[in-house]
Amino acid sequence: MSSTVTSERLLQVSIWRGGDDGRLVQYEIETRENQTVLDVVTEIQRRLEPSLAYRFACRVGVCGSCAMTVNGRPRWTCRTHVKNVVEDHALTIEPLRNLPKIKDLVCDLAPFIDTFKRAGAPFSGSNTRHEKPAAVKPDSPLRVAADAALQCINCAVCYSACDVVSWNPDYIGPAGLNRAWTLVNDVRHNRREHLYVAQRLTAIVLAPLVLIHLVLILYAIEGGLSAGEILGRTRGHLGWAAFYSLFVITAALHAPIGLRNVIVEWTRLPRRWIDALAVTLGCVLLVLGLRAVVAIY
Template sequence: MAETLSVSIWRGGAEGAFRAYQVPHRASQTVLDVVTWVQRNLEPTLSYRFACRVGMCGSCAMTVNGRPRWTCRSHVSAVAPDLRLEIAPLRNLPVIKDLACDMTGFFEKWQRAEGRFKGGLSRRDPVERILPDAPQRRAADAAIQCINCGVCNAACDVVAWNPDYLGPAALNRAWSLQNDGRDRARVERLRAVATAAGCHACHSQQGCALHCPKHLNPTASIAGLKAASFKAVFKGEL
């Protein structure tokens, strides 16, 4: 294909500017391919993150033509039919350089939301039986496929307004653990997320659900947490 893409890529940190590049268009080309081509051929100092290139690791998310996307599985033909691409770092995270964001705060929020499994059994106990079609297991299924890419966090206006807000990714993770029958930290986790900077801050705008590349619905998970916290107040757990 002889066509050329007009690409502008963010260069610099929080203070910086877009720089324009011409990149050859190829069949089945992804946005990540474009960034890689620019780094190998035009701009060796261009910083960006990727690892698996097949939509599993969650490290290559960027803002593509104004929308947060996983770049390794976003085809140029689908996201830039007019052959113009503007590629910027993810929103709502501090920019380190070029397209690389500092994810520290994002993952700290997972910890603040008690986003880790806390079991009650030791290796001497028999393995707990979880029936695949139990309602709780199915509810966990709906939220479990998150790859931590940060796209939902970038799509969320509440995160932009309130930097303390735990955000859709951490709350979605918390909800999948609330539905894990083997977990023993249900009340503790609910205390961590049922705050004004936690699930109660969500406006149900569903930007997260619209942009999640895995088609998860963090808004639904957050609604689950809201309902659980409502019940927990009457049980005296909160």
């Protein structure tokens, strides 16, 4: 930080002290040339308030750890010059919004990091270690689409600035969506496309099966047939056994995939638990359904 004093004017700095029930405390320091907001916080901590808690690391806009709210807007304090944000020779510095306060300017980033988990952030390569790395052309459309999103340094500034997160803490937030976008456009990432394809294909098969089943039931009821008579007419008929076997198998595949997607989107359960639940449901539906088909054949 430059020590050249350009003016005798004092900078009035209000800094948040304490946790969620804290308050703003005022300090006065000299205005200096090329002074950043992080310089201001550091000077106050070193000269006036040794117990002041805050985060910083690189000081050059690479790590994002020094993000704070400056005059109502979340910013990287190491890249924010005082002269660009000062208002009436005053600064108000607070921790990031939408995150629990730990102490002073330090926030608990756990809710923010959790949004990456909910977005399916872990990279899952489609190739094994025994295969050659996937070749990605720099000018390919998917790579170009992902390029801008790759610049995210997880500073939580966007999360703090997001009004939707303020209204609904369960909203995944811009950073989580950004991470999901990079994975969608990463050709190396295993996006579980087989589940997507399986759900769509089973839906295509199920639609006419359900329609045929409903039409036949309505036709039988209008004809005055009871449930026992309907079962009696289908018993021993290979065609009906094949029809309902296909119905059961398709439903046993389709329903668990849909349930898995809902649970992944609306809960924070570990993926392995969700996958196990989906497989269990599919097996139960398959066994019970085929058992019913065998019973009426």
